[in-house]
Amino acid sequence: MTDISEIQELLKPHGLIVRGVLEATDIERAPIIDGDTDTRQLVLVGNAGSSMWASFSVSSEYGDALPHGLDRWSRRIGEDIARQLDGRALFPWEGPPYPPFLAWAKRVDQVFPSPVSMFIHGEYGLWHAYRFALALPGRCSGIIGAPDGDSPCLQCADQPCLDACPVDAFSVGNYRVGRCLDYLEADEESDCRQLGCAARRACPVGRSFTYQPDHARFHMEAFVKSCLVKQ
Numbered sequence: 001m002t003d004i005s006e007i008q009e010l011l012k013p014h015g016l017i018v019r020g021v022l023e024a025t026d027i028e029r030a031p032i033i034d035g036d037t038d039t040r041q042l043v044l045v046g047n048a049g050s051s052m053w054a055s056f057s058v059s060s061e062y063g064d065a066l067p068h069g070l071d072r073w074s075r076r077i078g079e080d081i082a083r084q085l086d087g088r089a090l091f092p093w094e095g096p097p098y099p100p101f102l103a104w105a106k107r108v109d110q111v112f113p114s115p116v117s118m119f120i121h122g123e124y125g126l127w128h129a130y131r132f133a134l135a136l137p138g139r140c141s142g143i144i145g146a147p148d149g150d151s152p153c154l155q156c157a158d159q160p161c162l163d164a165c166p167v168d169a170f171s172v173g174n175y176r177v178g179r180c181l182d183y184l185e186a187d188e189e190s191d192c193r194q195l196g197c198a199a200r201r202a203c204p205v206g207r208s209f210t211y212q213p214d215h216a217r218f219h220m221e222a223f224v225k226s227c228l229v230k231q
């Protein structure tokens with residue numbers, strides 16, 4: 001039996017953390033693991049704040065300037081660690097069918113929907129992500145569940161996230177991505193492009209986890225590029 005602390009140690013050099021553990025019997029959308037009778041538990045892995053940036057930003061995947069550098073970095077690390085644990089790695093972008101990471105996260109992590117179209121975490125705020133999951137044939141010991149708690153948004157009377165966007169991309173209850181993209185494309189020097197989404201930065205929760213500027217800039221550039229490719 002693998003202790004969860006051993007997995008944490010394997011992830012630590014990459015700035016990644018265990019975000020939660022699901023039982024195989026509790027995994028939604030069984031076709032993701034259809035025919036996989038070996039998997040007993042699924043360990044969700046991700047980052048909180050810029051913890052992974054020190055590792056990713058010096059990696060070959062970051063430096064080669066080829067597309068999807070962060071996904072390729074995640075794949076290399078996820079598959080290597082899964083191999084060491086006799087399991088396999090699953091990735092959010094790999095499909096169809098795509099593994100339902102957010103549905104899984106809602107079950108085992110302290111995350112909730114927010115008004116700005118991303119999940120908010122009770123401690124990390126809007127500054128976190130899921131990179132991969134480890135499908136393991138055995139059970140882990142030493143698992144500590146996420147603390148109970150309500151969404152921080154329920155206590156947030158002013159909702160500053162909804163007033164911070166310079167183009168009101170969230171003002172009608174959904175994310176008007178076209179408005180956001182037009183703004184980002186028009187001004188490469190805007191704070192959103194250089195420092196990260198202003199709506200996200202306005203949230204008071206998890207401020208100490210705010211992505212550092214080069215990390216935030218990387219995601220904004222990747223977002224703009226991916227939207228342009230789809231057009």
Ligand code: SF4
Nearest residue numbers: 114153156160161203
């Ligand atoms: S600013 Fe308030 S409402 Fe908006 S995401 Fe943060 S906690 Fe939730």
Ligand code: SF4
Nearest residue numbers: 165180192197198199
């Ligand atoms: S990145 Fe800027 S323009 Fe886009 S939604 Fe966030 S605040 Fe609005």
